[in-house]
Amino acid sequence: MENFDQIDDYLRGQLNGHEKEAFEQQLKADPSLKSELDLQKQLIEGIKNARISQLKTMLSQVPVTGAMTSGAGLSAGQIAAGVITSAIVATGTLFYFQPWKASDKVEVKTEQPVTETATTKTEPKVEAKTSENTKESKTRSAIESKTKASKEVVTPQVQAVRPNLQVVDPTSELTSTPSTEEKAKVDKNIGAVSDSRIEVENVDNDKQYSFHYQFSQGKLILYGKFDKALYEIIEINGSSHSVFLYYKDAYYTLDEKEATVTPLTAIRDKELLKKLKEYRKG
Amino acid sequence: MALRVFKSGTVVDEAELFSRIQKGDEKALEIVYQKYYRMMTKLVVTNSGTEDEARDVYQDALVVFWQKARSSNFVLTSKMSTYIYSICQNLWRKELDRKKRLSNEEKDAAESMDMEKPEREKIIAQCLEQLGETCRKVLMYYYFDEMSMQEIADKLGFANTDTAKTKKYKCKQKLDELVKAQYSERDFLD
Numbered sequence: 001m002e003n004f005d006q007i008d009d010y011l012r013g014q015l016n017g018h019e020k021e022a023f024e025q026q027l028k029a030d031p032s033l034k035s036e037l038d039l040q041k042q043l044i045e046g047i048k049n050a051r052i053s054q055l056k057t058m059l060s061q062v063p064v065t066g067a068m069t070s071g072a073g074l075s076a077g078q079i080a081a082g083v084i085t086s087a088i089v090a091t092g093t094l095f096y097f098q099p100w101k102a103s104d105k106v107e108v109k110t111e112q113p114v115t116e117t118a119t120t121k122t123e124p125k126v127e128a129k130t131s132e133n134t135k136e137s138k139t140r141s142a143i144e145s146k147t148k149a150s151k152e153v154v155t156p157q158v159q160a161v162r163p164n165l166q167v168v169d170p171t172s173e174l175t176s177t178p179s180t181e182e183k184a185k186v187d188k189n190i191g192a193v194s195d196s197r198i199e200v201e202n203v204d205n206d207k208q209y210s211f212h213y214q215f216s217q218g219k220l221i222l223y224g225k226f227d228k229a230l231y232e233i234i235e236i237n238g239s240s241h242s243v244f245l246y247y248k249d250a251y252y253t254l255d256e257k258e259a260t261v262t263p264l265t266a267i268r269d270k271e272l273l274k275k276l277k278e279y280r281k282g
Numbered sequence: 283m284a285l286r287v288f289k290s291g292t293v294v295d296e297a298e299l300f301s302r303i304q305k306g307d308e309k310a311l312e313i314v315y316q317k318y319y320r321m322m323t324k325l326v327v328t329n330s331g332t333e334d335e336a337r338d339v340y341q342d343a344l345v346v347f348w349q350k351a352r353s354s355n356f357v358l359t360s361k362m363s364t365y366i367y368s369i370c371q372n373l374w375r376k377e378l379d380r381k382k383r384l385s386n387e388e389k390d391a392a393e394s395m396d397m398e399k400p401e402r403e404k405i406i407a408q409c410l411e412q413l414g415e416t417c418r419k420v421l422m423y424y425y426f427d428e429m430s431m432q433e434i435a436d437k438l439g440f441a442n443t444d445t446a447k448t449k450k451y452k453c454k455q456k457l458d459e460l461v462k463a464q465y466s467e468r469d470f471l472d
Contacts, residue, residue, distance in 0.1 A: 004455070012425075039465075043457060044425050046406030050418065051426035055311070055348065056341045062312045064319045 003033060007040045063199040063218070198233055198243065202226055213245070213254055214261045220254065223261065234280060244276060251276050296362045303351045306427060306437065311348055315340075318363055322370050331374065339377065343369040352427050401468070409460035417453035424450050 009015050010023050027034050199219040203209070209223035220233065220243070231247040233254075243254040250266040251273060267273055302310035319340065326336035346369050350356050358365060410418055419438060423429040431443040431450070440446045 004458075008454075012428075039458075039461070042402060043406060043454075043461060046403060046410060047421045047457075048426045049403070050407060050410050051422035052345050054422065055308075055345050058308060059312065059315050059341045059344060060337075062315050064316060 003036060004040075007033075007037050010037070011040060011044055198235060200233060209261050211264050212261045213252075213258070213264055215254075215256050215258055221261075224264075232280065234276065236279075246276070246280055300351065300358060300362050303348060306352065306423075306429065306433065311344060314362070314366070315344055318366060321363065322367060325367065325370050326374050329374065330378070335374075335377070339370055339373050342373055346373075349426065349428075352429075402465070405464045405468075406457075406461055409457055409464065412460060413453060413457060416449070417456065420446070420450050420453050421457065 006015075006023060010020065015023060027037060201219055201221045203221060203223045204225050206223050210225075212223040214221050214223075222231075222245070226247065231245060234244040234246060234251075236242045236244070241256070243256055244267075245252040245254055245264065247264075252264045253267055255262075267276070299310050299314055303314070322340040322343065323333065323336035326339050327333060331339070343366055347366050351358075410421075413421075416438060420434060423434050423437065429437070431446040434440070434450070435443050435446040438446070440449065
């Protein structure tokens with residue numbers, strides 16, 4: 001199988017000038033070697049495509065809360081209207097000394113509020129599935145173009161690119177602090193870059209469940225109209241992990257193992273409530 | 283009781299993330315994906331693209347970046363986000379050009395050149411599936427990520443580079459056999 005290695009080295013650009021020349025001479029003289037080379041090219045291409053597909057599938061599974069699911073096709077006016085009637089989701093993560101557990105350290109992590117439009121008409125569950133299916137089929141069908149892309153876009157030249165695109169300074173978004181007004185406009189999607197570990201989805205059109213929750217595939221689904229007031233998810237990491245919901249001056253325990261739709265019941269334990277209030281205010 | 287408060291908006295060290303990506307740390311790629319998702323997809327969405335297209339372009343851009351970062355002679359001369367953004371720009375511009383060509387009905391000429399290509403790609407993908415996970419990983423890491431035998435051995439827990447080499451050789455040979463058998467059934471071999 002000497003040819004096997006030689007072809008491999010040739011295709012990976014590992015032959016030196018002299019070896020390469022000799023091999024190309026051989027190729028001209030030997031049609032069977034040429035057809036073997038073509039086959040090996042196809043195999044390597046196939047392996048690369050499989051890896052591209054694998055990486056993309058991996059990225060598709062990364063939660064990007066508050067992605068532009070409903071806003072993409074909306075006009076600026078519609079988005080503004082949506083933001084006005086939106087529910088504000090504030091996600092907070094607290095590392096703390098749990099009153100009911102023995103530990104000393106308390107760590108509180110808060111995140112910027114995430115807003116979502118309450119005007120979303122699509123049933124979230126269906127939307128998620130459709131999006132996944134589309135993604136998978138797209139990944140498969142796009143194998144060829146992806147490989148081309150990975151070869152062609154070797155050195156991006158920002159200066160040379162003159163597409164019909166609005167050039168936006170990508171770094172400014174991360175470094176500058178938007179004014180309150182600007183923030184209101186962009187907050188709809190801010191969860192996309194959130195570090196929150198819990199992805200929240202709001203189902204507001206389910207007649208059966210008006211104030212319920214469930215965890216599904218690591219995602220928290222809140223049923224009910226949560227656009228009336230600010231709500232927050234409080235994630236607590238101590239010696240164990242606990243999640244709470246704060247909504248309209250009340251706190252609710254969210255059991256991450258709860259896969260069935262469960263009614264939200266306000267916490268009455270005074271000591272726990274006191275601690276939660278303390279930590280929420282930071 | 284010690285209480286520490288921090289905002290999620292705190293700057294994640296780009297240099298560290300890049301260094302981890304260079305070493306083939308997929309988790310770091312996931313962090314980058316999450317971190318710049320909105321910024322990158324906005325580019326496409328605000329330039330006549332759908333969210334699906336935006337996500338697709340961004341993922342493609344990150345795959346290109348991943349492969350670039352892995353090559354030994356690659357030097358990142360700008361901010362990582364700027365670099366990825368420029369890849370997104372290029373990819374989306376190409377996609378817009380492709381769409382424009384399609385709408386001008388120039389597609390058939392180029393696409394009907396090789397009718398057997400999709401079929402061959404499908405066969406190779408199926409044969410790769412048959413290989414088993416370790417074999418697939420060895421081949422993908424070698425041919426796409428261009429990992430050294432040492433890196434492959436470390437990543438997959440092989441005893442040494444010789445084991446990695448042998449594995450790679452055998453896996454490739456197996457793939458070769460599987461594909462050839464399928465090709466000959468369909469008369470794809472010359």
